[in-house]
Amino acid sequence: xxxxxxxxxxxxxxxxxxxxxxxxxxxxxxxxxxxxxxxxxxxxxxxxxxxxxxxxxxxxxxxxxxxxxxxxxxxxxxxxxxxxxxxxxxxxxxxxxxxxxxxxxxxxxxxxxxxxxxxxxxxxxxxxxxxxxxxxxxxxxxxxxxxxxxxxxxxxxxxxxxxxxxxxxxxxxxxxxxxxxxxxxxxxxxxxxxxxxxxxxxxxx
Numbered sequence: 001x002x003x004x005x006x007x008x009x010x011x012x013x014x015x016x017x018x019x020x021x022x023x024x025x026x027x028x029x030x031x032x033x034x035x036x037x038x039x040x041x042x043x044x045x046x047x048x049x050x051x052x053x054x055x056x057x058x059x060x061x062x063x064x065x066x067x068x069x070x071x072x073x074x075x076x077x078x079x080x081x082x083x084x085x086x087x088x089x090x091x092x093x094x095x096x097x098x099x100x101x102x103x104x105x106x107x108x109x110x111x112x113x114x115x116x117x118x119x120x121x122x123x124x125x126x127x128x129x130x131x132x133x134x135x136x137x138x139x140x141x142x143x144x145x146x147x148x149x150x151x152x153x154x155x156x157x158x159x160x161x162x163x164x165x166x167x168x169x170x171x172x173x174x175x176x177x178x179x180x181x182x183x184x185x186x187x188x189x190x191x192x193x194x195x196x197x198x199x200x201x202x203x204x205x
Contacts (some may be wrong), residue, residue, distance in 0.1 A: 022073065055088060059095070066096035070103060078102050081165035082174065090176075097123050098136050102165060102172045105140035110169040116141040116200045120193040122186050135184040137175040137193070141200070148173070151199040154192070158184070 017034065024030050060079050067075055078099040079087065087095065105117040120137045141148065143166060152160075161176040177184055177192075184192070 021076070059088070059092060062092045063096050063099065066092070067100070070100075074103060075099060078165055078172075078174075081172075082163045083161055086161045086163065086176065091125060093125060094123060094134055094136070094176075097121065098138065098174050098176065101136060101138035102140075102174050105138045106165075106167065106170050106172050109140035109142075115145065118193060118197055118200065120189050122183070122189055133183045135177040135189050137173075137177060137189075137196070139173040139175075139196070139200070140170040141173075143168070143171040145171075145203075148200070148203065151196060151203050154195050154199055 019030050021030070024033070060076065063079055064072060064075055079095070082095065082098070101119050101121060105119055108114075109117040117140045118137065120135070122133045122135055124133045126132055139148070152162075155175070155177065157179065159178040159181070163174040165172040165174070177189075179188075
């Protein structure tokens with residue numbers, strides 16, 4: 001527990017907690033346990049983020065349904081590794097595909113020992129007048145390797161939503177790309193993947 005902070009006449013208490021997620025089915029269960037125990041000490045209090053966490057938990061359950069054999073803990077780790085607003089706002093199919101790609105490059109990098117593994121995909125979503133596609137990229141590299149910031153400058157002309165998952169065997173970047181608010185077509189995405197691959201090769205080999 002950190003010392004109380006004062007802002008005017010109001011006091012704020014900040015408590016740092018670490019939780020073994022293997023003992024809980026989802027993050028919502030963690031917050032429920034914390035809230036229940038705090039309530040015993042300070043009485044009833046308002047939880048401003050409760051609605052958002054319920055939504056996140058429901059969405060995680062829908063994402064899990066997209067997988068058959070993948071370990072639930074791994075799916076959950078990648079899900080909560082996604083950028084907060086993106087995790088809440090993106091369609092379930094998109095989240096599931098990006099997580100699937102992230103797990104794929106993680107496993108390939110772990111088994112091959114290659115300096116990096118990169119995958120890209122244009123994912124079609126919707127139907128009829130709502131049909132569109134999104135460009136997704138996943139990169140796994142040695143967590144001890146130099147920063148990839150220089151290589152990611154290749155993406156400067158794009159709108160990028162970036163997430164990162166750290167593991168002992170690999171650091172995984174999960175990217176959603178758009179250009180001028182629209183999807184990137186297949187040929188442009190393939191060209192971009194080649195450019196990223198060349199840049200990563202020069203940075204990491």
